[in-house]
Structures are given as C-alpha cells and as structure tokens.
Amino acid sequence: MSQEMVLRWAEQGVFVTLIISGPLLIAALAIGLGVSIFQATTQIQEQTLAFIPKIAGVMIALIIFGPWMLTQLLTFAESIFGNLHEFIG
Template sequence: MTPEFVLTIGQKMLEVVTMLAAPLLIPALLVGLLVGMFQAATQINEMTLSFIPKVAIVGVVLVIAGPWMLTTLISFSRELFENIPAFIG
C-alpha cells in the first residue's frame, strides 16, 4: 500500500463526507439565519424558536435526500471493499 493510495482514499472519503453533510447543514444554516433575523426584528429570544425549525428542515431534507445519501454511502463502501485485495497485495 503506497502513500499515494492512502491519500487517494482519504481524499475520496472527505469528498463523500462533504457531499453527505452539505444537504443537511446548508438548509439548517439558512433556516437558522432566517429565524435569527426574525428574532432580532421582533426581539423574541426563545431558544426553541430556532431549534424546532432547524430540526424540522433537517427531517424534511433527510426524507427527500436520504435515498441519494444512502446510495452514495453504499457505493463508496462497496468501492472500498472491492479494493481490499489491492490493500493487501
């Protein structure tokens, strides 16, 4: 196993993690920003007001993007397992 091979696997892993995390984090960030602006405009400082919409949007995104995320993770895992003989030899 060469250092280049390990770096390639690490790079691919970071790409997959970014692809899987972005659909969840970006909508949560946008909803948090909108709720924060609403709280600043109305001077309502309630912690659950920002938490509940974020959880709801993450749940909706998981329902919509979940199958794609699972397929991406399975294909990456399958690629790693298929290359195990290359790790050993």
C-alpha cells in the same frame, strides 16, 4: 499499498463525508438564518425558538435527500470493498 493510495482513499472519504453532510448542513444554516432574521425583526430573544424549526427542517431534508445520501455512501463503500485486493499485499 503505497502512500499515494492511502491518501487517495482518505481524500475520497473526506469528500464523500462533505458531500453527504452538505444538504443537511445547508438546510440547518438556511433555517437558522431565517429564524435569526425573524427574531431580530420581532425582537423575540428566545434562544430555544431556533431549535424546533431546525430539527424539523433537517428531518425534512433527511427525508428528501436520504436516498441520494445513501446511494453516495453505498457507492463509496462498494468501491472500497471492490478494491480490497489492493489493500492486501
């Protein structure tokens, strides 16, 4: 097993991690921005106000994007286990 192979698998692992976490992070970011704008315009400075919409939004995004995320993760895991013979020797 060469250094290039290890770096390639590590790069793919980081890329899959970013791809899988992307939709949830974008949903949390968008909802947080919306709540922040709402708080700024209404001058409500309650810090706990942002948590409930973010949690609900991330759960909805997880329901919507969950099957796609699982497919990406399973594809990566299958490619690792399918090439297991390359890791040995």
